[in-house]
Amino acid sequence: MTALLSVKELTISFPVGGVSLLPRRRRVIQAVQDVSFDIAPGETLALVGESGCGKTTAGRATAGLYKAPKGTVSFRGQDIFNLPRASRKPVRRAIQMVFQDPFSSLDPRMTVFEILSEPLKINRMGSAREIRERVQDLIGQVGLPADSLNRYPHEFSGGQRQRIAIARALAPEPELIVADEPLSALDVSVQSQVLNLLGALKRERGLSYLFISHDLAAVHHIADRVAVMYLGRLVEIAGRDALFANPRHPYTQGLLAAVPRIGQGRRKRTLIAGDLPSPLAVPSGCAFHPRCPLAQEICRRERPELKTHSDVAHLTACHFAERKEAA
Template identity: 55%
Template structure:
């Protein structure tokens, strides 16, 4: 399913699912007569990412964003479905084609300190992918490390220091340099700025945008911060309980959200300019993912829920400018809304 309708996407995800068995121990289940319990962290997700663009995934905690990120880089196996990079299945990551595929996709993690080996100097950390995936000489590795440090705004002399000697923002720059070492095409960014101060977030995001422009990178950007998403994304996918409920271009999604859940998320953005923006609070609690509601899992919180919503799982319905998994939108129960007033938080 290509969203561009033109060029072949770099990344294609088809009906991806990842279930975790969280059952009690076998004997306990047998004695108590308990069935197996499965957590459907990702359950039937499909999307594409075109070359050079940034697709952001947003949603409340526990919606499956980070699980989807780990599926894309092969850290979790798929329960079902397929994921392709430029037409090649990532199931080959553990096969003969694994080394060449791993060079094409890398990941930037949320916590830059936890993802860097504290016992290694920065030069060794950044050079490790080069040792694993290339036949560079020591001198060539040193030159490449120096080049990467300059690209992320650090001094080549920093390669002799340890991660604890850097600030959080500097450590994340080191993580970015390591991810770029083998010249990947695709980066999965799992909340890469959420652990940083606001002022530092902007610096790191600007570096990432510059690198994307200069190197032709493609990003999947995971975040719960809608202001950050508005700054970096070309398209936005909204996830709820393991499924995508809406995908649209950034401006379309922020100015004309279609799914009731998307509208609730955007209404929760702080209005720092004091414009008196009307709000629809995100009602209710996220259901227990071990026992999700039938049909559309959002229906217990949805102001437009109908009997059909409790019975059938909605597929992604294509509108003029977006894709929405909502019976109410598809059946015309929800009228078009006026564009939401943008808060000052999103005006930059």
């Protein structure tokens, strides 16, 4: 199947501190390094990893909010970083983003009706009457009452605000939604409601998602495939069931081992040792080697490439990917 979105060798860095007259002393964070993945029509790809691994930066670049100095993001075969002016608006309309904090992402001075009608007016999607009807339909689709339209964001709970943010993303009828930690600012009781809403919208509209999260339980519920990120690089990509049943990278094994499971009693868990290294001082070779129980000399010298092993659909960046468990 032809990819809806194709990311190839995406690399993004940010300077740290003030501007220096001595370029050699300028410190740079490599937030994303040589990241490549595809998303098919109607597919949900989850991007997971610890805080600070670069997944939000990769997501924002995918949505066109950051322009990468290296690499490409292609939507339906068009490089979104180098589009002619006339082609930019249709692509921006087709890729929408739901941010982590719904309170800060909604304009407090605008009513819900104004928030939802703004993208329709910008994209000239109908007359005033058609826009009003469309907005009323949107607010119903996300499970909020019609009288919500005349209220302001501060009058809603966190879960309701996230529903409004999702409705705004749906307004221009996108094909791909980049959801950046859409559950993390919500109470646990509300997270399942928003998760079920995203799943229902996917089935009804044929939407594709890039679902960015550290919540592996939510990922298991919604994702078709999972990409695991560590210090700016992808270390494993596989189908959801394959990755949860047989994680091959020691980092992925550690992430899954840390997820609490009810009713299984005491069990042996291979937890990740140490803290995430500073992105200003990424370890040589495999960046995970200081925390890896399988690390050997080759891991310190050579960075493993993300590649297939016995299963062509399961990619892993590890010199010892075939080993099932850490020693």
